[in-house]
Amino acid sequence: xxxxxxxxxxxxxxxxxxxxxxxxxxxxxxxxxxxxxxxxxxxxxxxxxxxxxxxxxxxxxxxxxxxxxxxxxxxxxxxxxxxxxxxxxxxxxxxxxxxxxxxxxxxxxxxxxxxxxxxxxxxxxxxxxxxx
Amino acid sequence: xxxxxxxxxxxxxxxxxxxxxxxxxxxxxxxxxxxxxxxxxxxxxxxxxxxxxxxxxxxxxxxxxxxxxxxxxxxxxxxxxxxxxxxxxxxxxxxxxxxxxxxxxxxxxxxxxxxxxxxxxxxxxxxxxxxxxxxxxxxxxxxxxxxxxxxxxxxxxxxxxxxxxxxxxxxxxxxxxxxxxxxxxxxxxxxxxxxxxxxxxxxxxxxxxxxxxxxxxxxxxxxxxxxxxxxxxxxxxxxxxxxxxxxxxxxxxxxxxxxxxxxxxxxxxxxxxxxxxxxxxxxxxxxxxxxxxxxxxxxxxxxxxxxxxxxxxxxxxxxxxxxxxxxxxxxxxxxxxxxxxxxxxxxxxxxxxxxx
Numbered sequence: 001x002x003x004x005x006x007x008x009x010x011x012x013x014x015x016x017x018x019x020x021x022x023x024x025x026x027x028x029x030x031x032x033x034x035x036x037x038x039x040x041x042x043x044x045x046x047x048x049x050x051x052x053x054x055x056x057x058x059x060x061x062x063x064x065x066x067x068x069x070x071x072x073x074x075x076x077x078x079x080x081x082x083x084x085x086x087x088x089x090x091x092x093x094x095x096x097x098x099x100x101x102x103x104x105x106x107x108x109x110x111x112x113x114x115x116x117x118x119x120x121x122x123x124x125x126x127x128x129x130x131x132x
Numbered sequence: 133x134x135x136x137x138x139x140x141x142x143x144x145x146x147x148x149x150x151x152x153x154x155x156x157x158x159x160x161x162x163x164x165x166x167x168x169x170x171x172x173x174x175x176x177x178x179x180x181x182x183x184x185x186x187x188x189x190x191x192x193x194x195x196x197x198x199x200x201x202x203x204x205x206x207x208x209x210x211x212x213x214x215x216x217x218x219x220x221x222x223x224x225x226x227x228x229x230x231x232x233x234x235x236x237x238x239x240x241x242x243x244x245x246x247x248x249x250x251x252x253x254x255x256x257x258x259x260x261x262x263x264x265x266x267x268x269x270x271x272x273x274x275x276x277x278x279x280x281x282x283x284x285x286x287x288x289x290x291x292x293x294x295x296x297x298x299x300x301x302x303x304x305x306x307x308x309x310x311x312x313x314x315x316x317x318x319x320x321x322x323x324x325x326x327x328x329x330x331x332x333x334x335x336x337x338x339x340x341x342x343x344x345x346x347x348x349x350x351x352x353x354x355x356x357x358x359x360x361x362x363x364x365x366x367x368x369x370x371x372x373x374x375x376x377x378x379x380x381x382x383x384x385x386x387x388x389x390x391x392x393x394x395x396x397x398x399x400x401x402x403x404x405x406x407x408x409x410x411x412x413x414x415x416x417x418x419x420x421x422x423x424x425x426x427x428x429x430x431x432x433x434x435x436x437x438x439x440x441x442x443x444x445x446x447x448x449x450x451x452x453x454x455x456x457x458x459x460x461x462x463x464x465x466x467x468x469x470x471x472x473x474x475x476x477x478x479x480x481x482x483x484x485x486x487x488x
Contacts, residue, residue: 047168049168049169049170050168050169050177092261093261104365104366105365108175110170110173110174110175113170115168115175126345126369127345127346127347127369128325128338128344128345128346129177129325129327129344129347130330130346130347130349131330131331131332131346131347131349131377131378131379131414132329132331132379132381132384
């Protein structure tokens, strides 16, 4: 009798362990899939000389303004209402400021070697590059 | 129960190792490298796949910086600036090659492509951004200086006509992208791409074997500042392998004065911005240098003459090219060779195929 109960308990705990293992495993797979498939569309990179200074998720970003410096010259970058732009710059041509809020084409400040672009950039549209 | 546990464990281990093997096979000896560089007054991006991808990209970037220092009109120390200042100068092999290619296109386009255009560009203020609409008097003074037939090339010595200044900007990027492809090949790269501020050249196909897909901008949405256009201002996509795709359009650079728009593509014969009824010209060719020079000159020549030029030269061996033209009515023309390749973003829009 006592032996039976022990076997029964052992069987039960093994069963629970197996279910737990399976759950952890499935959870892991699920997480992996979620990470792989979730949209990175609103992920924005701020680059200087091609090196990433900041990565911003516009969907989650809070409104703020910050400054990026290049050889003493500055670009003031503003994030507002889940959008991003160069608010002010002391470069001579002001092209980056005139480009206003970021759309599909990257915002580029040539004098200050700065670019702001969507992380998956042109690949979102299935393109490898855009001729200009 | 022990058996069930070990089966579960076994399956788990199997799945994990299978995943790793798959991951490993995906990256078998192949590395990819993408870098960005600011040079030649633009932003450039380099992409290469291969076991020496990074070395290839680094070497290519070095070469671009060398060419920039050699050819830039904006740098006083450059060979071109020294030639412009002295009027006669012993030049490098690169400059010699560029001048020879420029001379050929100058001849075949009846002077639409002219490297002696620099004084005219300066008069309009395009190099500095200090824009100015010149008076008739100013134009008649500068226009005679624009005449590439006065350049003399003897050995390595280039001699310009009195007061002439040259700018290789209309051909240098095409030459640079050609050089990048050569360097990629030297490093065993079989799949690569370079975008020199939107001047694109590709090597091979993508690593998965499919063609590179290059977007061509819709010049109409560009002029409205590319705002709110759903397709992101892309007119069409073009699959290419081993080819350069180079677009010239008035939308790239222009200024406004008293309600008039003045684009940066100047007609070397009239001295005024090109007004030929075209909004953009895209040249697709294995020869990046040619594609670069032609995109500007065919824009100046207009749709009809561009089509004629293509019929006459479009299948020259080693210099074959195809065209996509967009006119001021928004009409899209493409040459025969691109017939089955063009993927319009807006499928309602028609493409008129130009035949031989």
